[in-house]
Amino acid sequence: MKYIDEYRDAVAAKKLVEAIRSTTTRPWNIMEVCGGQTHAILRFALDEMLPGRITLIHGPGCPVCVTPIEIIDKAIAIASLPEVIFCSFGDMLRVPGSEKDLLTVKSEGGRVRVVYSPMDAVALAGKNPDREVVFFAIGFETTAPANAMAVVQASKLGLDNFSVLVAHVLVPPAIRAVLSSPENLVQGFLAAGHVCTITGIDQYRPIAEEFGVPIVATGFEPLDILQGVLMCVRQLEEGRADVEIQYTRSVRPEGNPAARKTIEEVFEPVPRKWRGIGEIPMSGLALREKYAKYDAAGRFSVEGITADEPAECIAGEVLQGRRKPHECPAFGTRCTPDRPLGAPMVSSEGACAAYYRYRRKCSGRACPACRRK
Amino acid sequence: MCLGIPGKLTEIYQRNDMPMGKVEFGGILKEVCLAYTPEAQLGQYVVVHVGFAISLIDEAEAEEIFSYIEEIEEPGVRGQRAKRRNIKF
Numbered sequence A: 001m002k003y004i005d006e007y008r009d010a011v012a013a014k015k016l017v018e019a020i021r022s023t024t025t026r027p028w029n030i031m032e033v034c035g036g037q038t039h040a041i042l043r044f045a046l047d048e049m050l051p052g053r054i055t056l057i058h059g060p061g062c063p064v065c066v067t068p069i070e071i072i073d074k075a076i077a078i079a080s081l082p083e084v085i086f087c088s089f090g091d092m093l094r095v096p097g098s099e100k101d102l103l104t105v106k107s108e109g110g111r112v113r114v115v116y117s118p119m120d121a122v123a124l125a126g127k128n129p130d131r132e133v134v135f136f137a138i139g140f141e142t143t144a145p146a147n148a149m150a151v152v153q154a155s156k157l158g159l160d161n162f163s164v165l166v167a168h169v170l171v172p173p174a175i176r177a178v179l180s181s182p183e184n185l186v187q188g189f190l191a192a193g194h195v196c197t198i199t200g201i202d203q204y205r206p207i208a209e210e211f212g213v214p215i216v217a218t219g220f221e222p223l224d225i226l227q228g229v230l231m232c233v234r235q236l237e238e239g240r241a242d243v244e245i246q247y248t249r250s251v252r253p254e255g256n257p258a259a260r261k262t263i264e265e266v267f268e269p270v271p272r273k274w275r276g277i278g279e280i281p282m283s284g285l286a287l288r289e290k291y292a293k294y295d296a297a298g299r300f301s302v303e304g305i306t307a308d309e310p311a312e313c314i315a316g317e318v319l320q321g322r323r324k325p326h327e328c329p330a331f332g333t334r335c336t337p338d339r340p341l342g343a344p345m346v347s348s349e350g351a352c353a354a355y356y357r358y359r360r361k362c363s364g365r366a367c368p369a370c371r372r373k
Numbered sequence B: 001m002c003l004g005i006p007g008k009l010t011e012i013y014q015r016n017d018m019p020m021g022k023v024e025f026g027g028i029l030k031e032v033c034l035a036y037t038p039e040a041q042l043g044q045y046v047v048v049h050v051g052f053a054i055s056l057i058d059e060a061e062a063e064e065i066f067s068y069i070e071e072i073e074e075p076g077v078r079g080q081r082a083k084r085r086n087i088k089f
């Protein structure tokens, strides 16, 4: 496919790897923030192509993985109500709550529907005026404009039987949290290309400056990621800490103004709990007062639900890049994609699932976990 | 989750006051909301995420990476760009 296949060119990839090799004089730890990038890195074995001194650390950029267990429990409580049609992106159905997951609710007779777009949920609300249609609004800044538009549209069409359970998260506060940790290892970042397509790169400049780390807004294909690494390593070697764009075919410095405007209209930043990490200040989005009546948590009174995460799952460590998935004692034994203990094993973009799929056996020297020992 | 797939815009229309379009991904047509790329023209490529076009692909910028790679090549190899072969997985 155009704009995909040409960015998987093996010869060009080799040249980029060679350039990274000849630029690198010291060990560097670079975090790719987005789970989509993690998936591509494992799938195309990009980490194994890189020189041994470059370590890629997998970041918390998988919204499915960081949605806290208590929001899953809230979703399950709402989806179990007889009057509700609960709509969600497919990834969320198998994320374990305290007792069950949404798929179990569905098999028990709950009306749980997988939708491709939040607008499909709005359409369902129009077609089912006697039911309450609830959409599980998760995601980063990439998804926020779509979810915000669903709320705007429901309001325009006067669909009072539509509401959203919001669990939106934001990338820059998460990067700050990683960098502020006393155990932080990360020296440079590949920022998520589609998040930056929406927001632009201005929010990243103060972070690069304050913490002295290069940040490169990077795409998702192998050549994108390798070029992003090269741009990041060049900055590190030159002692620079700038914000640069690798993914220029989609990211403009100012982002997408129309999308930003709709997010701004519907949502406001709030503190948000991240699964395995804890609360990060101003790292989430919630509905503004003006749209409060579309808030499913208020409408179905599930605000009080709280829950603890399973003690065995070290997702927090994995999501902050402190440990690799196969350093988790449950990895591949008590925790597999068929029976996940934690969210990173559910989503195909979760680091644990990506390792399970592509890197179950240790590959020796190139094994990123062994390399660090 | 933040998956964005490039596709070609083949149809533009309005529905409920909303600019909509059909986008083709390798032979498959999908309906896409164009509210965030109102400037998109037929035949252009857009990046699509959960049913919304989030950006117009800049064709000139899309080629940039290949000139970047040419520039980093050893002088001896320059010019004789080998046949493209996709990474095996």
Ligand code: SF4
Pocket: A312, A313, A314, A315, A318, A325, A328, A329, A330, A331, A332, A335, A336, A340, A341, A342, A343, A344, A345, A352
């Ligand atoms: S392997 Fe499973 S239990 Fe271990 S961190 Fe990953 S999701 Fe949690």
